[in-house]
Amino acid sequence: MKIGIIIHSMTGNTSLVAERIKNRLENEGHELSLERLAIIGGEDQNQSDPQKISIEPLSTNIEELDLLILGGPVRGFQASPAMKAFLGGIDKLGGKDTMIFVTHAFPFNWMGGNSAIKQMRNICTEKGANIIFTGIIDWKNSKREIQIDSLAAGVARKATKAAS
Numbered sequence: 001m002k003i004g005i006i007i008h009s010m011t012g013n014t015s016l017v018a019e020r021i022k023n024r025l026e027n028e029g030h031e032l033s034l035e036r037l038a039i040i041g042g043e044d045q046n047q048s049d050p051q052k053i054s055i056e057p058l059s060t061n062i063e064e065l066d067l068l069i070l071g072g073p074v075r076g077f078q079a080s081p082a083m084k085a086f087l088g089g090i091d092k093l094g095g096k097d098t099m100i101f102v103t104h105a106f107p108f109n110w111m112g113g114n115s116a117i118k119q120m121r122n123i124c125t126e127k128g129a130n131i132i133f134t135g136i137i138d139w140k141n142s143k144r145e146i147q148i149d150s151l152a153a154g155v156a157r158k159a160t161k162a163a164s
């Protein structure tokens with residue numbers, strides 16, 4: 001299956017999780033690409049308005065993917081503005097199997113993780129995506145490594161199911 005992972009990551013946490021997912025899926029025989037959103041003019045972490053953020057054109061051709069995986073950090077209890085800017089600029093995701101994950105710092109999912117997932121899910125669903133998996137990594141949790149392994153395993157299970 002052709003799988004594209006597209007992430008926003010400023011300090012590298014989401015990127016690390018994406019690499020783990022990528023390795024896992026590659027080991028299971030899938031064809032993977034991983035792309036990190038590049039913000040034109042660099043990232044201003046105080047900019048919370050997605051309308052004021054422009055993303056460099058992607059190398060990934062989303063239409064060609066069998067499965068799209070989106071990841072980003074939580075920002076101010078919401079999805080990251082850069083990810084929202086990117087998703088807002090997508091024309092359509094008609095029927096595309098899509099997975100979403102976020103990383104965040106606070107110890108409880110209700111401190112941003114759940115609402116960020118909900119926002120990303122809503123934007124993707126409006127564009128016609130078929131959301132088949134979501135996950136949250138709590139960066140400061142002592143069981144973070146187990147969480148990441150379990151997220152990657154969940155993604156792999158759903159990808160195998162989607163391929164069959």
Ligand SMILES: Cc1cc2nc3c(=O)[nH]c(=O)nc-3n(C[C@H](O)[C@H](O)[C@H](O)COP(=O)(O)O)c2cc1C
Pocket residue numbers: 008009010011012013014015045046072073074075076077078103104105106107111112113139
């Ligand atoms: C401006 C800003 C706002 C943040 N807001 C939240 C938040 O509301 N809830 C939370 O749990 N973490 C918050 N964080 C922490 C990040 O979500 C967390 O460190 C994440 O893993 C960073 O991912 P990255 O390294 O891929 O950029 C915030 C970080 C920044 C820089």
